[in-house]
Amino acid sequence: MVRRSLVSVVDDDESVRESLPDLLRELGFAAHAFSSAEEFLTSDYVAQTNCLILDIAMPGMTGHDLQRELKLRRQEIPIVFITAHRDETVRPRVLEQGAVECLFKPFSERALVEALNAALRVS
Amino acid sequence: MADFSHEISVDDAIGAATSTQSPSAQALSRVEPPQNESGLFSGESVLNILKLIFAGAPLPEVLTIIARLVEAQGKGMYCTIWLLDREGKYVRCATAPSLPGFIAHWDRTPVGPDGACCGTAVYRREPVYVTDIRSDPLWDSYRHLVEPYGVRAVWARPLFSSEGKALGTFAILYREVGSPSATDLQLIENASHIVGIAIERHINEEELRRSEAFLAEAQRLSLTGSFSWRLDTDEITFSEELYRIFEFDYDAPVTLEQIVGRVHPEDIPLLSEKMDLARRNINDHDYAIRLRMPDGRVKYLRTKSYGIRDRDGRLEHVGAIQDATEHRLSEEALAKVSSELAHVARVTSLGALAASIAHEVSQPLSGIITNACTGLRMLAADPPNVDGARETVRRTIRDGNRASEVITRLRALFSKKEATIESVDLNEATREVIALSLSELQRNRVILRTELASDLPVVKGDRVQLQQVVLNLLRNASDAMSAVNDRPRHMVITTEREEGDRVRLTVQDAGVGLDPQAMDRLFEAFYTTKNDGMGMGLSISRSIIERHHGRLWAAPNDGPGATFSFSIPCAPASVTSAGRRPIGKDAKPIMRNP
Numbered sequence: 001m002v003r004r005s006l007v008s009v010v011d012d013d014e015s016v017r018e019s020l021p022d023l024l025r026e027l028g029f030a031a032h033a034f035s036s037a038e039e040f041l042t043s044d045y046v047a048q049t050n051c052l053i054l055d056i057a058m059p060g061m062t063g064h065d066l067q068r069e070l071k072l073r074r075q076e077i078p079i080v081f082i083t084a085h086r087d088e089t090v091r092p093r094v095l096e097q098g099a100v101e102c103l104f105k106p107f108s109e110r111a112l113v114e115a116l117n118a119a120l121r122v123s
Numbered sequence: 124m125a126d127f128s129h130e131i132s133v134d135d136a137i138g139a140a141t142s143t144q145s146p147s148a149q150a151l152s153r154v155e156p157p158q159n160e161s162g163l164f165s166g167e168s169v170l171n172i173l174k175l176i177f178a179g180a181p182l183p184e185v186l187t188i189i190a191r192l193v194e195a196q197g198k199g200m201y202c203t204i205w206l207l208d209r210e211g212k213y214v215r216c217a218t219a220p221s222l223p224g225f226i227a228h229w230d231r232t233p234v235g236p237d238g239a240c241c242g243t244a245v246y247r248r249e250p251v252y253v254t255d256i257r258s259d260p261l262w263d264s265y266r267h268l269v270e271p272y273g274v275r276a277v278w279a280r281p282l283f284s285s286e287g288k289a290l291g292t293f294a295i296l297y298r299e300v301g302s303p304s305a306t307d308l309q310l311i312e313n314a315s316h317i318v319g320i321a322i323e324r325h326i327n328e329e330e331l332r333r334s335e336a337f338l339a340e341a342q343r344l345s346l347t348g349s350f351s352w353r354l355d356t357d358e359i360t361f362s363e364e365l366y367r368i369f370e371f372d373y374d375a376p377v378t379l380e381q382i383v384g385r386v387h388p389e390d391i392p393l394l395s396e397k398m399d400l401a402r403r404n405i406n407d408h409d410y411a412i413r414l415r416m417p418d419g420r421v422k423y424l425r426t427k428s429y430g431i432r433d434r435d436g437r438l439e440h441v442g443a444i445q446d447a448t449e450h451r452l453s454e455e456a457l458a459k460v461s462s463e464l465a466h467v468a469r470v471t472s473l474g475a476l477a478a479s480i481a482h483e484v485s486q487p488l489s490g491i492i493t494n495a496c497t498g499l500r501m502l503a504a505d506p507p508n509v510d511g512a513r514e515t516v517r518r519t520i521r522d523g524n525r526a527s528e529v530i531t532r533l534r535a536l537f538s539k540k541e542a543t544i545e546s547v548d549l550n551e552a553t554r555e556v557i558a559l560s561l562s563e564l565q566r567n568r569v570i571l572r573t574e575l576a577s578d579l580p581v582v583k584g585d586r587v588q589l590q591q592v593v594l595n596l597l598r599n600a601s602d603a604m605s606a607v608n609d610r611p612r613h614m615v616i617t618t619e620r621e622e623g624d625r626v627r628l629t630v631q632d633a634g635v636g637l638d639p640q641a642m643d644r645l646f647e648a649f650y651t652t653k654n655d656g657m658g659m660g661l662s663i664s665r666s667i668i669e670r671h672h673g674r675l676w677a678a679p680n681d682g683p684g685a686t687f688s689f690s691i692p693c694a695p696a697s698v699t700s701a702g703r704r705p706i707g708k709d710a711k712p713i714m715r716n717p
Contacts, residue, residue: 015490015522022515023493026500084485105489109496 004030005120006048010040010066011055011082016105020053027113037061041069049077051100051119056083056090067097078119082107168192172317182325186218186318193314194221199298201274204318205241206291207234214241214292222296228268239265240279241292248289250280250311255300275300280311282319290322339363346446350377354402354430354438368424368446370416387413387421389568392611396570397426401440406430408442411565423451458566483529490522547586549618549626550575556593557616560601567601567612574617580693582626584671589691592664592675596630596687599660603634603685610683624693625673633684637677645677664689 007029009020014035021031034040037054038061052070056063063081070077081094081102091102101115172192175185190202201221205214216229232242243261244251254276256262256269262277269277279294293315295307303311339362342348348365352358359377366373369385386394390412397408406429414422428442498515501508553575557564564571582589597616604612610633617629637645646665661675668675673691680686 013486013490015487015518015525016493019490019493019497019515019518022511023497023500026497026504082489084482084489086481086485105485106492107489108492 004028005050006030006032006045007051007053007116008040008045008049009033009053010035010037010058010063011053012036012058013055013084016055016082023109023112027109027116029116037063037066037069040066046070046075046077051116052077052079054079054081056081056094057085064094064097067099071098080112080115080119169317173320176321176324179328182321183217185321187220189314189318189321190218190220193295193310196310201272201296202314203241203294203296204291205229205232205294206322207245207289211245211289214238214245216241217291222272225272232265237261237264240277241294244279244281244292244294245289248281248283250278252276252278252302254302269296272296273298276302278303278307278311280315282315282322284319284323284326290319290326293318343367347443348446349443350428350441352401352440354440365444368422368444369414385414385416387415389413389608393568393570401428401430404430404438411447421448422446423448455566484526487522487525487529491519491526494519494522544583545586546581547584547589548579548581549589549628550579552586552590553593553616553618553628556590556597560594560597563598564601564614567605569601569604569612569614572613572615574615576617576619579618579620579626580624582671582691583694584691585667588667589671592667592689593628593630595660595664596628596689599687600630600632600634600685603632603636605634607634607683621690625690626693627688627690629686629688631680631684631686633680633682636683637679637685639679642677646675 007024009017009024009031011017011020011033012035017033017035021033024031032043032045034043034045036058040046040052052066054063054066061069063079063083067079070079079099081099082105083090083102084105086104094102100119103111103115172185172189175188186204190204193202194200201219203219203222203225204217206217207214211234213231213233215231216226219225219229229241232238234242234245236243236246237260238246239262240251240253251261253259253261256266256275256277262269274296276297276299277294278297279292281292282290284290293311295303295311342362342364346364346368348368349362350365351360357379359379359382361369361371361377363373366377369377369382371377371381371385383391383394393410393412397410397412400406400408408426408428410426412424412426414424416422423446425445425447426442427444428440430438430440433439494515498512498519501512501515553573557571557573597614600614601612604614613631613633615629615631617627617631619627619629621627646661665675668689668691671691673689675687675689677685677687
């Protein structure tokens with residue numbers, strides 16, 4: 001059996017950490033949630049992660065910081081950013097910096113699936 | 124010191140009865156030596172000297188004429204007149220017509236116990252008669268200065284002003300040893316009197332000239348001019364600086380027409396109003412008015428004036444006008460910057476607020492949708508994962524509650540928990556708002572009239588909230604007139620008692636009026652016709668008035684402009700607290716018009 005793609009979720013919001021992995025699993029992915037960028041970086045999942053769903057605004061290390069750190073470590077994980085700040089200027093900016101997609105919360109299941117498909121095609 | 128610009132006046136004062144010689148020679152020939160028995164000045168001579176003095180003849184000239192007249196009284200007698208300096212430390216000889224070269228030695232004789240005769244007389248404040256200068260120790264240091272002229276006796280008498288201030292000394296130098304006779308004493312006395320008048324008059328004129336010069340300088344420095352306006356003749360006097368401010372020709376007298384021609388056309392109604400009040404002797408004006416120069420420049424003037432009655436009971440309006448253009452321009456620049464800043468701050472804080480609301484609500488919404496999606500999938504599976512679905516539904520409810528809490532917090536933030544109910548005198552509350560807004564109204568050139576009912580009952584309500592409404596209506600009215608230039612920007616604020624124990628406040632403007640198409644939207648939140656408005660004012664005002672169980676409405680005027688009114692009951696059962704008011708419930712039908 002083919003190993004299911006691992007999608008890691010990094011978000012300081014607990015309800016996202018609870019709900020999103022469940023949905024991801026229902027969609028056929030393996031999923032793991034982290035409450036901070038630091039927690040993710042120090043875990044064993046970095047190398048195994050096929051796609052990262054990353055909140056932009058987090059206390060401590062932000063989503064952007066994590067993206068930069070991964071680039072420095074040459075860990076080219078496709079990233080789907082999620083954010084509750086509906087600022088239209090954010091999306092083009094993060095796409096330019098290499099993110100696969102940027103979803104504004106709340107996002108639909110369909111938008112999520114499309115973003116994940118795009119991310120996993122890249123990898 | 125000598126001022127020869129007055130020579131013409133001397134001539135005039137003497138009269139045209141004689142031939143034309145040099146003024147002084149002429150004066151002398153006409154101021155006849157006394158012929159009368161007492162050896163004193165004739166009445167005519169005295170009169171002529173007085174004429175000279177009051178015509179403003181230069182002091183040295185007048186003193187010389189008097190000295191010559193005195194010398195004509197007897198042989199072997201030289202007359203000298205001495206002036207005290209400003210500090211009162213020295214006397215100097217101002218005239219000694221028959222002693223050539225004498226004055227040069229006597230320009231700084233100290234006032235003191237041994238200042239020859241002339242300094243000593245001022246020092247002692249009494250006459251000093253030296254019968255023989257050869258033996259008198261007073262002359263020890265000065266003897267050599269007078270002996271060449273053959274002088275033996277000196278009789279000096281100090282001169283005083285009408286207030287007793289020392290002015291100088293009158294002194295007769297005699298070729299023979301001796302003391303003055305009774306006739307001499309009388310002569311000295313009479314001459315001193317006239318010399319005193321001449322000197323005092325001269326000093327007063329100097330003082331006047333100095334203070335006028337000071338005043339002119341002060342006016343120039345402070346860009347302030349003064350004026351007077353005789354109401355019966357419309358005769359107007361401008362100070363030099365005011366001529367400069369109005370840029371009028373100095374040579375021509377100022378007329379009302381000229382002034383009206385200079386005042387900015389938009390301010391003519393204001394000027395007419397102020398002039399009308401002045402004519403009716405309603406006084407103490409303090410207002411800003413603009414001038415428009417022929418080349419289009421605008422000047423901003425600040426005027427303070429009041430009425431007085433002169434001795435004949437005639438009404439005169441006097442005042443000061445300051446050119447506040449520079450001040451005004453910088454103030455305007457500042458006001459513009461700060462209002463822009465306030466607007467930016469409002470918009471920014473609203474933007475920030477919207478973003479924070481969005482963020483707060485988006486987080487739980489995101490959870491709700493994700494959980495719902497997951498739940499659906501779990502239920503659609505074969506077999507359905509009911510336990511998993513139950514968990515997602517539980518989380519959906521939790522996140523729904525979380526979103527609801529956000530809304531509750533927001534509402535608490537935007538409304539006062541408790542309205543403060545107190546007795547409010549709407550007139551007084553309105554006056555406070557007007558006082559706070561006066562400078563803004565003045566800047567917008569609004570002519571405000573208030574008609575506050577004297578029998579207005581107090582209302583129960585939240586004073587600050589009601590003042591917010593009044594302020595908002597007043598600002599709207601003022602803003603509505605900001606582009607009005609073809610008519611006075613009249614605003615009328617009225618309070619009155621209404622039937623059914625209610626009070627009504629009305630703000631009427633002469634502004635752009637109401638768009639009939641937009642009447643329905645007038646009180647909607649975020650509806651605005653202003654470039655810099657948020658469109659919240661009337662919507663908030665209406666909700667405040669409705670909380671007071673009243674109503675707020677707008678109506679177009681018969682003429683230009685609009686009238687906004689609110690009416691509230693004097694004593695409502697209670698004022699609904701905004702924070703606890705159930706939405707949708709208890710909202711009465713809104714009346715647009717009375």
